[in-house]
Amino acid sequence: MKCTSKSLVIALMAVTTLPALTKAQFVLNGELRPRVEYRHGFKSPASEDMTAAAFISQRSRINLNYKNDNMKIGFSLQDVRVWGDVSQLNLSDNSFSVHEAWGEYLFSPTLSVKAGRMELVYDDARMLGNVDWAQQGRSHDIGLLKWEPAKWKIHAGFAFNQNKEQLRDRIYTVAGNYKSMQFLWINRKWDDLTFSFLFLNNGKQNVEENSVVTSYSTRFSQTFGTTATYKAEPLIINASIYKQTGSDVPEIMVDATNFALNARWAINEKLSFTPGFEYHSGTNQDDAAKPDFNTTNSFNPFYGTNHKFNGHMDYYYVGNHINSVGLRNIYLKANYAINRFSAGADFHLFSAAANILNPDDPSKMMDKNLGQEIDFYIGYKLAEGIMLNTGYSQYFVTESTIALKGGSKDAGSYWIWTSVTFKPEFLNTAK
Numbered sequence: 001m002k003c004t005s006k007s008l009v010i011a012l013m014a015v016t017t018l019p020a021l022t023k024a025q026f027v028l029n030g031e032l033r034p035r036v037e038y039r040h041g042f043k044s045p046a047s048e049d050m051t052a053a054a055f056i057s058q059r060s061r062i063n064l065n066y067k068n069d070n071m072k073i074g075f076s077l078q079d080v081r082v083w084g085d086v087s088q089l090n091l092s093d094n095s096f097s098v099h100e101a102w103g104e105y106l107f108s109p110t111l112s113v114k115a116g117r118m119e120l121v122y123d124d125a126r127m128l129g130n131v132d133w134a135q136q137g138r139s140h141d142i143g144l145l146k147w148e149p150a151k152w153k154i155h156a157g158f159a160f161n162q163n164k165e166q167l168r169d170r171i172y173t174v175a176g177n178y179k180s181m182q183f184l185w186i187n188r189k190w191d192d193l194t195f196s197f198l199f200l201n202n203g204k205q206n207v208e209e210n211s212v213v214t215s216y217s218t219r220f221s222q223t224f225g226t227t228a229t230y231k232a233e234p235l236i237i238n239a240s241i242y243k244q245t246g247s248d249v250p251e252i253m254v255d256a257t258n259f260a261l262n263a264r265w266a267i268n269e270k271l272s273f274t275p276g277f278e279y280h281s282g283t284n285q286d287d288a289a290k291p292d293f294n295t296t297n298s299f300n301p302f303y304g305t306n307h308k309f310n311g312h313m314d315y316y317y318v319g320n321h322i323n324s325v326g327l328r329n330i331y332l333k334a335n336y337a338i339n340r341f342s343a344g345a346d347f348h349l350f351s352a353a354a355n356i357l358n359p360d361d362p363s364k365m366m367d368k369n370l371g372q373e374i375d376f377y378i379g380y381k382l383a384e385g386i387m388l389n390t391g392y393s394q395y396f397v398t399e400s401t402i403a404l405k406g407g408s409k410d411a412g413s414y415w416i417w418t419s420v421t422f423k424p425e426f427l428n429t430a431k
Contacts, residue, residue, distance in 0.1 A: 024068035028427040031061040033135070033419055034083075041413025043314050044405040045397045056083040059135040061099065069106070074118070076100035080135045099139055104146075115143040120157070120303070122185050123196050123227050126240065126260070129305030138303065142181070153187040171216050172205045179205045179218055192231045198242075199224045202302060206249040221246035221254045223302065234266040244299055248323075256299035257281045274333040278309065280317070282326020282354035286365070289357070297354065298323045311348045311373040312393045313415055315405070324404065326353030327370075340381035348373045356400050366403055372396045385425070390418040 040052040057080070064075040081095040102116030119130040119139050131138040142159040159181040161172055172179040180203035187196045200223040208215045225242030244256040262276025280299040287293055306317040309329075314320075316327050330349040336342065350370040358364040377391035394414040395401075402409060 024066065024429070026427065026429045027063075027065045027425070029063050029423065029425040031059065031063070032422040033060075034058040035135070035417060035419035038416040040415070041313075041395060041407065041411065042415045043318070043320060045395070045401055045407025045409075046411040046413045047406070048408045048411045050411060057081070057135050058083065059137075063100075071106060072104040072112075072114075074100055074102050074104075074116075078136070097136075099137060110147060110149045112146045113144065114146060117141050118144075121305075122155075122198065123187075124238065124240075125305035126227070126309065127198055127200065127223065127242065127301060127304050128183070128185075129303065131305050131307065133305070133307045140181075140303075151189045153185070155183075155185045157181070157183045157185075169216075179203050180220075194229045196227050197224075198226075200302070201246075204249050206251070208251075219247045219249050219251075221248055221300075225258070236264040236266075238262050238264075242299070248296060251294070253295045255295055256297050258299045258301070270336055270338050272335050274331075274335070276331050276333075278327070278329045278331075280327045280353060282324060282352060284355040285325060285357040286355050286362075289362070296323055298326055311350070311395070312346070312375040312377075312391065313373055313395050313413070315373070315395065315401075316350070325356055327351075328353055328368075342379040344375075344377050346373075346375040348375075352400065352404075356403055359403050366400045367398065369398050369400055370404070371398045371401045382420075385423045387421045387423075388419075389421070390416075392416050 034056055035058070036054075036056045038052055038054050040046050040050065042053075059078060059080050061076055061078040064073075066073040076099040077096070078099045079096045081093070085095070086093040098117060100116070100118050102114055102118040104112050104114035106112045117139050119137065120128040120142070121130050122128045129138070140157075140159060141161065142157050144158075145156045147154045159178070161174065161177060161179055162170065163173055181201065183198065183200040185196065185198050187194070189195075201220055202223065203218040203220045206217045206219045208217065221244055223242055223244045225240065227238070227240035230237045239259075239261045241259040242257070244254050244258075246254050248254050258278070258280050260276065260278040262274055264272055264274045266272045280301070281297050283296050283298045300322055301317050304317075307314060310316040310327060311329075316329075321327070328351045331346060333344065333346045335344040349372055352368040352370055356366040356368065358366050373393065373395045375391065375393040377389065379387060379389045382388055392414070394412070397407065397409055397413060399409065401407075407413070
């Protein structure tokens with residue numbers, strides 16, 4: 001078919017204007033985020049003979065979103081790699097993935113159902129977050145029922161995971177993932193107060209073996225609690241409390257608690273301070289060493305964005321410190337922003353919430369002091385859609401930190417990073 005320049009222009013105009021005429025909207029945007037890191041004692045204390053790690057990672061995303069009166073569609077395709085992790089003439093690699101692919105049908109402006117692969121971000125992301133700091137981020141294969149009348153938001157989620165299409169059995173073996181998960185989130189907003197309730201039922205595949213047969217079951221733990229935010233300028237106060245019960249794998253009962261309190265005080269439009277405290281209950285190591293031990297008191301924040309809460313060096317609850325001695329975190333954060341420039345500093349005092357055995361003499365307990373961390377970070381908006389960020393963090397370890405995580409007190413533990421984030425908007429029919 002012959003295509004003239006005039007007809008091509010007309011066709012392009014039709015594609016971009018038709019959604020607007022039909023009250024539909026199409027948005028195409030992207031994200032490119034290379035980040036250089038220098039790690040010496042990141043996630044766990046450095047040893048005396050450790051050579052620092054240095055690398056450049058990169059997230060590349062293309063996001064497509066469409067909506068009209070009856071439906072919403074979202075796609076997010078991403079490539080996450082470390083520079084040089086494949087050869088220059090490679091035929092293929094495994095860095096490309098589908099981060100999000102979901103559809104939502106609107107029964108009415110307030111009632112809808114959403115299903116597919118999607119990010120879950122609720123409240124302050126303490127229990128359910130997208131972990132945006134990690135280049136790959138976090139997303140779930142899940143279905144949501146959403147009802148949002150007036151100042152209420154009520155979401156119910158249902159997920160069931162399997163390795164592949166099967167002809168028999170329902171054994172699930174993907175490491176670090178849940179087999180089944182359901183949650184209910186209820187949110188209510190007033191003028192100065194926001195209140196949320198969360199119930200999360202988390203099911204893990206359990207394997208039971210004896211000399212005759214191997215059986216499989218699902219162990220369910222329940223997390224439930226509330227979070228509230230009150231605005232009384234220049235103060236913003238946030239408080240939360242969660243309880244965990246049920247069972248975990250292998251056959252072990254769960255009885256754990258988390259609570260937190262912080263207050264953001266805005267000195268003026270540029271400067272603010274946020275003192276706060278968070279408590280994760282833990283399991284006494286002397287109890288865990290008993291032969292009849294069958295209960296964990298270690299709170300697990302599961303699918304939250306943990307990087308933002310307990311220090312940027314990720315010593316706690318970022319793929320680690322699960323079923324351990326818990327954590328007490330006293331902190332003070334300072335933030336400054338003016339025009340395109342922003343800066344911040346966080347100081348953390350860490351201590352264990354449960355007993356730590358002395359590895360040299362198990363009859364004695366160690367000091368619960370787990371050390372201190374300080375994080376500095378700077379951001380500068382180079383242009384619209386282009387952001388430069390950099391940061392420096394240092395962890396000051398104690399003998400108790402070494403007993404839990406290894407390493408040496410004589411080796412400095414620090415981390416330096418710099419990233420540039422590009423977020424172009426290629427097309428937006430609403431504009």
